[in-house]
Amino acid sequence: MQRFIAIRFLQSLVALLVMSVIVFGLARISGDPLDVMLPIEALPEDYERLSKYWGLDKPITTQYAIFLKKAVQGDFGNSLKYQGKSAMGLVAERLPATLELAGFALLISALIALPIGVLAAVAKGTGWDAAAKVVALLGQSLPVFWLGIVLMWVFAVMLGWLPSSGRGGLQHMIMPAITLGWFQVAAIMRLVRSSMLEVLDTEFVKLARIKGIPEWKVIWKHCLRNAGIAPLTFFAIIAGSLLTGSVVTETVFTWPGVGLLVVDAVRSRDFQVVQAVVIVFAGIFILANLIVDILYAYLDPRIRYQ
């Protein structure tokens, strides 16, 4: 088990390193960073001075080492668009909004997916089950950004019930959270359904029924508790995909989080900010994957490396 964790941990580190190489390499491909930093009327001496300051006169491998060293300390340079602000500072400033939205979306998707999944399993082969299948299929096929716009059109423009964009109270969060959680609903629901079907077939459920425990209690307490394990391990994957999904959702609803920040940065070619966001998100994403793998290995010994 320790060996497995060690190997997976190393792999995650390598993945993060690869991501940093990609980010670093692309930053260099996109052009000389000095061209962006210096004004047009800069003199050749200015170039020389700044290139010495940033270490751009050194060989590329040394430059990468410097980049990596600074990145580990959370220093990605200053934003070009928001003068005087550090890229990492901007990310830290926006991160709470994104986490808030992602958390709420997770809550909503669990609240929708659990009952539907349980119902679909209990009423297998009936209309409920078929309806659940349709929901799952739609979850895979609906473009998230479009769903957001449709919600906005119906509930903000036509009905005027909810505000269409921005951050504020709870009512600001409802539509973005549904949009962000939509894709996860289908995934969680299918998992709950299949593990519920397994549990419903076990001896202890039969015993509970024989003892005369009311059916609702058998299903919602005895079964769901046991069926909940599989989806629980899945939640970490979902947490990762919620973060990347936030890029889309925040753009649709102009939610002032990290996702909107990175899309704006891409549009205005603010590469320092893009780097910071990508490394932070990649870190969270890879960490989530690592945790899931370790959880799986913990629950299922067959996965561990020999």
Next chain:
Amino acid sequence: MPQLTTRTLPWYAVPWVVTGWREIKRYPLVSLAILLFFLVIPAVFAPWVAPHDAFLGSLSDRLQPPVWQYGGTMEHILGTDKLGRDMLSRIIFGARVSLIVSMIAIFVGGFIGTALGLISGYFGGRIDAVIMRLVDISLSLPTILLALVLVAAVGPSFGTVITVLIVLLWARYARLVRGETLAIKELDFIARARVAGASHTRIMVRYIFPNVVNSLIVLATLQVGYVILLESTLSFLGAGLPRAEPAWGVMVADGRELIVTAWWVSMFPGVAIMLTVLSLNLLGDWLRDHLDPKLRNL
């Protein structure tokens, strides 16, 4: 003389006709019809099918509603966008863009992945270890972010989108093909081919590859929908196809700020994406069940 009773079967009831008909009945005909209608026919015949030019609009016709709304005309059945371009024509050309991008990406990604998977599974050892670690890493990279970095660096274009998609797609093929190769290379006929003097390349291409084609087709079909969704998401974010292209994602993005005055601009391209991906998913599921049931949890 004993009377021979022959079952009276209709003339067309040769076994293969019967089974063939059974297959067709189980076929998701509706989904295929939608798919053909929305994707393939318009994509292939776009310049002939489209009623108007997809790039050229007339400003006097801007933001016309679809035909069933007050003010709509038969001239523009689905209305026009901000620049007076016909929505229907743009959606038809969008089908072509989506299809071309996803086909190229899946073909190239599938080719690279299959080649690496064959090598990895066939030779094993150190090569296998290296390739599989690459697969692990590639699968753990966050998709949309990778695309955003690339676009921030080199700007949005056809090439960028296709590169991003290939980088994201190859790993799954490599993993699938490697797994199957591992099982196939232990079979007798491979050893015999070896004895008969076939080279490693020949064995991989002529003897192993044909045995993994079914799984490859299933995976590729299941991925078309995913790729179209991904491409349109990237285009929506401005990190995919350039803004002038009639790509579905770009069109939805164009309509976002018009949602109050002209709902149709972003609504119809979204419907096109949804129906296409939905029918591709249905088709992929069906193919998987029929060609290769062991791929259940792809």
